[in-house]
Structure formats: C-alpha cells, structure tokens
Amino acid sequence: MSAIFDYLTQEPVWFYVRLVLFLVGTLAFVGANAAYLVWVERKGAGRFQRRPGPDEAGPWGLLQPPADGIKLMAKQVMTPPGADALLFRLAPALVLMPPMMCLAVIPFGDKLLACDLNIGLLLVFAFGSINVMALMLGGWASRNKYAIISAARVVSQNVAYEIPMLLVVITLLMITGTMNLNEIIHQQAGGFWQWNIVRGIWDFQAGHIGGNILVPVTFLIFYTCMLAETNRAPFDMAEAESELVAGAFTEYAGMGFGVFFMAEYANIVVGCALATLLFLGGWQSPIGTVPAEWGWWGTLLGTGFFFAKMYFLIFCVVWIRWTFPRTQFYNLLNLSWKILIPVSLVTLLLTAGLLKLPNLF
Amino acid sequence: MNLTPLLAVAAPSANPASNWITLGLFIMFVATTVAGALIAVNTVRIIRSVSGLALACVGLAGLFYFLHSPFLALMEILIYIGAVCVTIIFGVMLAEPDEPAPETHKRPYPVIAPLVAVVIAAGIFGGLAKLALGHKWEAPVAKINDGSVAAIGTSLLSTYSMAFELISLVLLVAILGALVIARGGRTKE
Structure with missing residues (x-):
C-alpha cells in the first residue's frame, strides 16, 4: 500500500x-x-x-x-435537415470545453488548484476566446436564419468586449506584475484594504498612492465585459428570445440545448471567479490573514471566503438580468467602442504614470 | 520501431510510466496538427476548412508546450483561434451565407496542372526532409527564461524591439486602411 x-x-x-x-x-x-x-x-x-x-x-x-x-x-436529440451534422453536434461540446479548461488554473483555495501555471491568467483568456468560435459554429451549422443572425451578433459583441476586458486586465497586471493567479491572491493578504480594488487607490502597506486610482471603475468595466462575454442579459444578443426565437440555440433540442446552458453558467463561474481573485482578494480573509498553522482547515476556510465572494458576484449577475431590459444591438456596440474602450485606455495610461510616481519622490 | 530517442526528446524524465504518458500526449498533438491540416485542405465546405485550421492550431499549441514555451502555446490559441479563425468565419458569413452547389467546372489543363502540382509538392517535401535529416539537431534547451511577465516585457522591448515596432506599424497601416474603406462605404443614398 x-x-x-x-x-x-x-x-x-x-x-x-x-x-x-x-x-x-x-x-x-x-x-x-x-x-x-x-x-x-x-x-x-x-x-x-x-x-x-x-x-x-x-x-x-x-x-x-x-x-x-x-x-x-x-427529449429526442435531432439534427435539422440541411444542417452540417458534424459541426452541429460538435458545437455544444466545444462550448463546454473552454470554461472547464479555465477552471483548472483557478485557485479556489491556497493549495486547491489543479495546475499552478505561471501564466494562468493568459490561459483563462486564451481558452475564453474559443467560446466565440464554438457559439458561431453552432449558429452556422444550424442552417437557420435566426441562428446565423445570432452567430454574427455573437462575433461583433465578443470582439468588441474582449478589447476593454483585456485592457483593464492589463492595468491590473501592471500593478501585480505576475500572471500567476495564486500569486496575485497572495499579494492581497492582510484584509480587505489590501485587496486590489482598494490597494489600487492607496497602498496602505507601502504608505503611498496605489497604481490605479480608478480601480473601482476598472472593476465595473471588467464586470460589464464579463456579462457581455458570457452573453448574459442585458447583453444576451446571442439568445434574444423575443426577437430571434432562441438565437444560436434555436435548432438544439434536449441535452444539446442543456449543454449550452451548462456552458453559460460555467462561463459565469469562471468570469466571477476571475473578478473575485483579481479584485476582491480571492481566498483571502476580509480581516487579517488565515494563520498558516491551521493547515488544511485554513485552506478550507479560504475556499469558503472564495465561494462567498464568487457566489455574491454570480447573484449580482442574476439580479442584473432581471432588473435591466435587453439593450439594443447598436447601443451595445456603442457602449463598448465609444465608452468602455476609451475609459480603459485612460486607466491604462493613468496606471502607467501612477506606478512611476512613488519612485519620483 | 525504436521509440527510445523520441521518448528522450519528448519526455526527459526518470519515471517510465510518466514518460509513456508524455509520449502519448506528444503523438496526440502531432496527430491533431496533421489531421487538422488535412481537414483544412481536403474539405469542400469552407467552414469546415476553418475548423480544420483551428484544430491544427490546437495541435501546434500543444507542440509549443512541448518545446517548453507555454506562453507561445497560449498565444497561438488566443490569436490564431480566438482572433484569426473567428475573423475568417465572420468573413465567410458575410460573403457567402449559403452553401455553394458542388461545382462542375471544366479543368483547362487536365494533365499539366496536376503534374506541376505534384512536382512542386515533391520538391518542397524533399527539400524539407533533406533539411530535417541533414541538420544536426541540438539537444533541446530545458528553459530559456522563466516565462514571467517581466522576462517577456524585457525581451519585447530590448532583443525583439525592432520586430515589435514593425508589427505595430503593420497594425497601424491596417487600421488606417480599415478606416479608409469604412469611410468610403458610408454614404447616404
């Protein structure tokens, strides 16, 4: 044995x-x-x-x-006549695969992660980008007008929102200096005033101004982009049931449809987990640090903190869905190209300047 | 077939079981790349060729991982699948919303054209094979740098600054070109 x-x-x-x-x-x-x-x-x-x-x-x-x-x-699983049967059946699996890959690098607790990758943050975004392709293939392979319109919308939406999302993540990356997700959480130890959402404004440990005084705005942009990337209301252009029947999923029946929903919720979990660990300290306690001698119980407590924060953000996703009506498609694109991208570029410049500021005095 | 040298390259580890797992993964990535490339060139439906291209990119990303560059592997996925393939499919959707009927056009050169194609393909294959077999391959470097953000930033702004700036120039030209085309297209009746 x-x-x-x-x-x-x-x-x-x-x-x-x-x-x-x-x-x-x-x-x-x-x-x-x-x-x-x-x-x-x-x-x-x-x-x-x-x-x-x-x-x-x-x-x-x-x-x-x-x-x-x-x-x-x-329910009967059926492929509509005229559809590209192979791609049609493959699309649900392709949609579910990326978020599951992403979950492998997300640290739910201090030692509770599958793969402690140096560039974990990059992995999440790399596999997150496959999601668009899978939804588009599903929509295209259905050979259905609604599905194809929806597929075209998915691309414009995801391309538009990937830019501000990556920009705000880069501002955060400049503060943390690492793409290792667990290390990013380790940097935020000490209490809620050490979390990036506060530490960006004023670094209490070092006693000077933080790297990005607009970090709450950064968080809001990240959260908005996350909603758009996961196709959640008010940005659920891919589904838009009142105008496109069920968008890209119109022709799917039974578990094929179910898998798309599973993937949507898995994507929300990945997005909210990322928001938690980038801005809200991940598994760090809100007050003080969990003592190292608590061992696995401490890790478990940290996991509890992580899930509490993550599920609060997920609850907000549901809250937003049932509070705001769906935006118009042009407004959706205008929001990204005319507001979110300029603002995130400004925060990027601001961060670059502010990070050098403490060195000047 | 003696797999030992390949094994040593793919998985330099003391543990035999993990060596075989690694070798299996290596073969899987090679097979994925080749299969993806074959799908890309052999299918008539353009959407399937793009899917094949994406599959080949996944295999390539795996091979990059085996060459100790996970950063490059993830960039391959992020850029070639997340951006290039998506752009191609988007272009296909805008250009050709309906599946074309199987074409029955007359081939103008039924004998010469395939012959030329075979000769060119054989030439390229022979040249590459000669290069690959004749070259004295060095043992793979275990790790060039730690792959951290700082190391990538330093090399982008020092060793590779020229390529970096040239790429930004190309992108600038592309953006300007897109603007020119978009401006021209927006006329009110």
Whole structure:
C-alpha cells in the first residue's frame, strides 16, 4: 500500500493523478453548479417579479434541477435537415470545453488548484476566446436564419468586449506584475484594504498612492465585459428570445440545448471567479490573514471566503438580468467602442504614470 | 520501431510510466496538427476548412508546450483561434451565407496542372526532409527564461524591439486602411 502511495506521490505521476482528480471534480462541479444556478435564476426571477418561482418539486423547489435534467435527457436529440451534422453536434461540446479548461488554473483555495501555471491568467483568456468560435459554429451549422443572425451578433459583441476586458486586465497586471493567479491572491493578504480594488487607490502597506486610482471603475468595466462575454442579459444578443426565437440555440433540442446552458453558467463561474481573485482578494480573509498553522482547515476556510465572494458576484449577475431590459444591438456596440474602450485606455495610461510616481519622490 | 530517442526528446524524465504518458500526449498533438491540416485542405465546405485550421492550431499549441514555451502555446490559441479563425468565419458569413452547389467546372489543363502540382509538392517535401535529416539537431534547451511577465516585457522591448515596432506599424497601416474603406462605404443614398 505504502509502495503504491510512494509511486503515486512521485512528482510527475502525482501531477497527472491530481490533474485527473481535479478534472473529475470539475466535471461534477460544473454540472451541479449549472443545475442549481438554474434554480437560483428561476427562484430569483420569481422573487424579483413578486411570485414564488419553482416550489412544487421538493422543499423550496430544490428538486426542480434533477427534474429538468431528466426532462432534457428524455427529449429526442435531432439534427435539422440541411444542417452540417458534424459541426452541429460538435458545437455544444466545444462550448463546454473552454470554461472547464479555465477552471483548472483557478485557485479556489491556497493549495486547491489543479495546475499552478505561471501564466494562468493568459490561459483563462486564451481558452475564453474559443467560446466565440464554438457559439458561431453552432449558429452556422444550424442552417437557420435566426441562428446565423445570432452567430454574427455573437462575433461583433465578443470582439468588441474582449478589447476593454483585456485592457483593464492589463492595468491590473501592471500593478501585480505576475500572471500567476495564486500569486496575485497572495499579494492581497492582510484584509480587505489590501485587496486590489482598494490597494489600487492607496497602498496602505507601502504608505503611498496605489497604481490605479480608478480601480473601482476598472472593476465595473471588467464586470460589464464579463456579462457581455458570457452573453448574459442585458447583453444576451446571442439568445434574444423575443426577437430571434432562441438565437444560436434555436435548432438544439434536449441535452444539446442543456449543454449550452451548462456552458453559460460555467462561463459565469469562471468570469466571477476571475473578478473575485483579481479584485476582491480571492481566498483571502476580509480581516487579517488565515494563520498558516491551521493547515488544511485554513485552506478550507479560504475556499469558503472564495465561494462567498464568487457566489455574491454570480447573484449580482442574476439580479442584473432581471432588473435591466435587453439593450439594443447598436447601443451595445456603442457602449463598448465609444465608452468602455476609451475609459480603459485612460486607466491604462493613468496606471502607467501612477506606478512611476512613488519612485519620483 | 525504436521509440527510445523520441521518448528522450519528448519526455526527459526518470519515471517510465510518466514518460509513456508524455509520449502519448506528444503523438496526440502531432496527430491533431496533421489531421487538422488535412481537414483544412481536403474539405469542400469552407467552414469546415476553418475548423480544420483551428484544430491544427490546437495541435501546434500543444507542440509549443512541448518545446517548453507555454506562453507561445497560449498565444497561438488566443490569436490564431480566438482572433484569426473567428475573423475568417465572420468573413465567410458575410460573403457567402449559403452553401455553394458542388461545382462542375471544366479543368483547362487536365494533365499539366496536376503534374506541376505534384512536382512542386515533391520538391518542397524533399527539400524539407533533406533539411530535417541533414541538420544536426541540438539537444533541446530545458528553459530559456522563466516565462514571467517581466522576462517577456524585457525581451519585447530590448532583443525583439525592432520586430515589435514593425508589427505595430503593420497594425497601424491596417487600421488606417480599415478606416479608409469604412469611410468610403458610408454614404447616404
């Protein structure tokens, strides 16, 4: 037994074992998370519109997600005539793959991450960019007018919002100086005044002005772009059910449709996790630091903090969806090209200047 | 077939099991690249060729990872799949919303054209093969630098500053060209 354990904990083998364990865990997490975020979404929608939401299946409607799952799996999976069958079937898998890859580098706790990659932030954006391609392939392969219009919209929207998102992330990168996500969180230890959203304005530890006094604006831009990149209301141009039936997903039935939704929620989790760890200190405690001698219990507590912050941001996503009506498509593009990109360019210049400022005195 | 030298290149590690896993991954990435390239050139539907190109880029990214440059691997995905392939598909959508009928056009040179193509392809293949076999390959450097943001920034602004500036010039020209075309297209009736 101990020989097996020794073999398994050898560095390269342990790496693969950990990777496989984490991938299985990620699959389970993505599935369960999507199922229950649908419940949160429907319950939230109900509450915002002064109705109870799902409450028949189980206590507080908690058994609604399994019922939905069974319903989706029982439906016939069909490919419309004239569709590109291969790409049509491939698109849901391609949509789900990138967010799951991204989850591999996101540190949920101090030691709770699959792959401590030096350029984890870059990996998240690299795989995030595949999402557009997958949605577009799904829309195109459907051979349906609504789906193709939606696919064209997805591209313009995602290209427009990827620019300000990358720009604001670069401003943050200039402050942190690293793309290792766990290291970025380590830098924010000490309390909520050390989180990047406060530290950018005034660095309490060093006692001088922070790198980016507009960091709350940066956070807002990041959050807005995240909403647009994950195709969430008020920017859900890909689906737009009142004008395009169901957009790129019009022709999908059963679990093919379900997988698109799973991917949407997985993308929201990745986006909110990124917002949490870039701006809100990740698994750091809001007051003081978790003592190192608490060991795994400390890590678990940190994971609790991470999930609390992340799910608060996810709740805000639901909140925004049921509060704001869908924007017009031209307004959506104008918002990005005429407001978000100039503002994020200004913050970029400002950060570059402010980072040099303490050196001058 | 003796795989030992390949194994040593792909996975210089003491553990035999992990060596085989790594070799398997290496072969998978090579196969992905080749399969993607074959799909890209052999299919008649242009959207599938772009998908093949994307697949080849994924394989290439994996090969870059094996060459100890994860930064380049991720950049390959970010730029070639996230930007180039998406732009191509967008162009296809705007230009050709309907699948073209299988064409039955007459080939003007039924004998000469394939012959020329075969000769050129054989020449390129032979030249590359001779180069690859004749070159004395050095052992792969384990790690050139740590791949950190600071190292990338330093090399972009010192060693590769010329290429960096030239690329920015090309992009500037492209933006100006796009502006000129967009201006010309916006006339009110």
